[in-house]
Amino acid sequence: MTADRDVTAAVPEREGTRQHFDETLEQIKQDLVTMGSLVLENVRRAGDAMVESRLDLVEVVREVDDQVDQLYLEAEKLTFETLARQQPVAGDLRFLVAATRILYELERSGDLAYNCVKMLARVDGFPQHPLITPLLEASVTASCKVFAQGIDALADLVPDAGAKLDAADDEVDHMVSELFTVVGRHSFEVGLEVAIALSRVGRFLERIADHAVNIGEHVTYTVTAALPGEGHNATADEDGG
């Protein structure tokens, strides 16, 4: 007779009836949060680059954005495979559908951060200006704050994320609008090209916050199945390159 093989060692502990599926869903959420963190960090980096006019950071921002794009491809693939294979319904389905949308918002936000430093590079750095620079920094801070809130809402699956972020976004709009005004008023002091670049940057920062609001709304949908009452969707115009 052959010796008995110890097969029990191979059998892992199982809890719950869909352990593998739950792990996959958790993995996807983690990927989203990781992506979000990378993007957030990159926006801050872009902000530092613009405020301190550090052209050496441009390359770093680009590399990090490449990482974000890579993570996007992997996470999207996993999400679609899971949709195909697991026949998800109800909460699971809402989460996966929302995940595909959140992936899009994150990827676009990442690109927007890179676009900011591209503007910086194009005009060879922003000159310091007593009025403009603080406003620029404030705009970046405001945008990052909203974006961070969006990622936290995602990580914690907060039910009223959409409403909360929508409210927080007002500050960003306000800040950026002030930036436009000041830049416009002092455009000759910094030069027309810089002024145009700065106004585009302002736009990008505003849109990063908008993407964060969308993320909040997708989170609300996942948790409560409520679709946004008044669709505050991402704007349809093309972003610059």
Place this chain on the structure above:
Amino acid sequence: MNDTTETLSVDTADMPPDPTLTAAPTAMKNARETPEEAGPGVIETKNMDVFYGDFKAVADVSMNFAFNEISALIGPSGCGKSTVLRSLNRMNDLIPTARTDGEVLYHGANIYAPGVDPVEIRRRIGMVFQKPNPFPKSIFDNIAWGAKINGFKGSKADMKDLVEGALRQAALWDEVKDKLNESGLSLSGGQQQRLCIARAVATQPDVILMDEPCSALDPIATLRIEELMLELKENYSIIIVTHNMQQAARVSDRTAFFNVELDTKGQRTGYLVEFSPTDQLFTSPKEKATEDYITGRFG
């Protein structure tokens, strides 16, 4: 006389899309009536309990099945969904110890009232079973039989028309029209089940009950029967029990989720958890128990 179409000089394709039409179709769906608001359906149960001897198999079921819809009953084993189905056409009467309390209204009349003939009920509320069970007679006789015992008065030609009509309704005519005299058992599993459906519609019911009709069939045969159900619902009201949730999701208009609970004596009694429109139940069900069941996180 003027042709009235000539007065429409605007080509509707040029008009901008009507915003109220393209806006959230969900808004329209959310306004759909609840079963109560829609008025009594073809079958309505009121506080129905079903007992086998002393054992309460199903407790306090109140449901309203709408006309010309497909209603699906889902739930874990032992939750009583088949018991509920079989009490809708008094098939439970065949089990000696079975007893049904409460009311089951068919077009408003309680089918459990004393003096009601269960045989007549079963002519009007047909049934298709889990394992196809055609009679060991010819295909023609399988279908003619039900009509005959229910007092079919007509010529041979009328009977032929009836049989052809039933087979067409079951999407089986083209496959068997040249072999009506062959045994019903010579058909494949999926065809046999369609034969059973044809046999059921031959008695001209207005409700068809189906007890896991596809669980003995392969996936392709299953999909054909599902297509058939969608066609049949134009003329019949269909109630199906299925343990395949995706089938309920694909096919039904409304889905009922039954669960089982242990009482103090250790008896397992089934009860209705929720009965909602299918699209709502599978995207955001009302009850957590429902969500746990359909996402597979039960127990």
Place this chain on the structure above:
Amino acid sequence: MATGSDIQDVSMEEQLERKRRPLDTFIVGSLFIAGAISIAITLGILWELGSESLLFFTDEVVSIGSFFTSTEWSPQAGSFGIWPLILGTLLITFIALLVAVPVGLSAAIYLSEYASARVRNFFKPVLEILVGIPTVVFGFFALTFMTPLLRSIFGSTVGFFNVLSAGMVVGLLIVPLISSLAEDAMAAVPNSLRQASYGLGASRLETSLRVVVPAALSGIAAGIVVAMSRAVGETMVVTLAAGASPRNFSLGEDSLFGYILSPFEGAQTMTGYIAITASGDISYDTIDYNSIFAIGLTLFLMTLGLNSLSRRIVKRFRQEYE
């Protein structure tokens, strides 16, 4: 971790090799021998019948032709036509079936489709008691109860020995055979067919008669043929109640319903003749004695024919449910 192929000294082919199982071989051999013995015995009987019958047929008094065509069986007069005896056997079998089939079938339908478990558990054993009653008792029952009863109903046209009385009692005797086999056949009809029938709005009676019985028909038919074979072979009752006079007839002269097929007269059956002749004081190797074997052979062949008929009927009517 040891795996199957780790054991070096025994190759995989050797491990998979068919093992010798001597006990299996022994048992299978014994079973075969038992079956062979049964066949051997049957062949032995056939041989015995055949060889003794040969003695009968080669006797100068007998001609095979007249054995099979003559309608007079009077051994003392030298007539050995078998038809009167066959007539007796067939008359009694026919009457027996006339009684047993309706009664047996009805009982079977009731037990299978209508009776509750309690009723069935009481009724079935009672029916089977009939099987336990010795046939000689049935014979006397026919003689001392049945015949007087018939005489009181039909008057004195009923003879003291008559086939009606014997036939009816044989019928009673074979009722359990039919009811038991028919009930088994109906129980074998899958419940899903009954459910389908009820689902279409059929009553219990309609379901029993128009779904279950047709589906069980081959089994029921087989039961009837078994009962028929039994009736053909019944010896005791017919010997006692049907009398010892062969119903000799001639087709042209005797009235068909008044005499030839009359139930009120006695008629010796093939089995009755064998019983009387074998237990009498006829000496061995006389022609009378050898005639027993010829009749026995005829009986054997008749039963064989009935059995193969039964198999054919079963095959023809068998309805497959799966």
